Amino acid sequence: MTPVNTKSNPPGMLRLGLLAALLVLAFACKKDKAEPAEECGLWEYEGEYGPDHWGSLAPACQEYAFCGGSAQSPVDITGAAPDASLEALATNYGASSTHIVHNGHTLEFEVEEGSSALELDGEEYELLQFHFHAQSEHTIGGAAHHMEAHFVHANAATGDRAVIGVMFKDGAENAFLKPFMNHLPHHGESPYTSAASFNPVEVFPADRDYFTYPGSLTTPNCEENVTWFVLEHPVEASTTQILRFRDLMPKNYRPQADIGARQIRHYQD
Numbered sequence: 001m002t003p004v005n006t007k008s009n010p011p012g013m014l015r016l017g018l019l020a021a022l023l024v025l026a027f028a029c030k031k032d033k034a035e036p037a038e039e040c041g042l043w044e045y046e047g048e049y050g051p052d053h054w055g056s057l058a059p060a061c062q063e064y065a066f067c068g069g070s071a072q073s074p075v076d077i078t079g080a081a082p083d084a085s086l087e088a089l090a091t092n093y094g095a096s097s098t099h100i101v102h103n104g105h106t107l108e109f110e111v112e113e114g115s116s117a118l119e120l121d122g123e124e125y126e127l128l129q130f131h132f133h134a135q136s137e138h139t140i141g142g143a144a145h146h147m148e149a150h151f152v153h154a155n156a157a158t159g160d161r162a163v164i165g166v167m168f169k170d171g172a173e174n175a176f177l178k179p180f181m182n183h184l185p186h187h188g189e190s191p192y193t194s195a196a197s198f199n200p201v202e203v204f205p206a207d208r209d210y211f212t213y214p215g216s217l218t219t220p221n222c223e224e225n226v227t228w229f230v231l232e233h234p235v236e237a238s239t240t241q242i243l244r245f246r247d248l249m250p251k252n253y254r255p256q257a258d259i260g261a262r263q264i265r266h267y268q269d
């Protein structure tokens with residue numbers, strides 16, 4: 001399957017009209033602390049508030065505070081060094097009721113508080129949610145996958161994060177996703193909520209070898225407090241399932257950052 005970007009730009013006149021409206025708003029509105037200043041815009045994946053501009057907006061706009069940093073994500077995973085001191089991922093995941101949100105950028109499965117956690121260096125990182133990007137944000141040896149799920153964990157004491165990335169390739173229908181396919185909300189629609197439960201560990205492949213490196217959130221504010229674990233082996237989803245996700249969240253991946261001086265380490269069972 002070839003990645004296709006179906007999003008089209010508004011015609012020039014419409015764009016000029018929007019710009020004029022924004023300028024009027026900028027002068028007419030008092031700045032609201034909860035919203036970015038007008039000149040900072042609302043981040044997107046294309047255009048003047050797209051990823052190419054997040055870093056340069058950072059000095060003036062706190063919403064993009066860390067996007068120009070030197071330890072950003074995603075990256076291309078190449079030249080990882082095997083490290084025998086790494087341990088298997090200590091996930092302690094349990095059942096959660098279902099709450100699926102389309103937040104305008106991604107489809108997010110929120111999990112019940114206290115239901116799942118990852119133990120890392122003796123500290124507990126609670127699983128908050130997992131969400132999807134199409135195509136994948138990380139690449140392995142320069143190759144992207146059709147989708148990547150991010151399992152976002154946070155340490156309640158320090159605020160540090162640990163994110164596990166799971167790649168999806170084209171193949172058999174994905175049994176975990178199957179019951180949700182007809183309930184995935186569009187942007188602007190109400191979340192889907194159900195008492196039916198799932199265990200997020202069912203998304204993971206059987207072989208959980210991983211690559212790990214220090215990085216950032218891949219969306220603004222791009223804070224650099226993330227320990228990344230990108231699973232080496234993809235899981236499968238059907239073409240129909242992948243296209244459905246792509247339809248609901250067209251192009252929601254950030255281009256790769258330079259790895260710089262950071263080391264990528266490889267855990268193999």
Ligand SMILES: [Zn+2]
Pocket residue numbers: 131132133150218
């Ligand atoms: Zn993500």
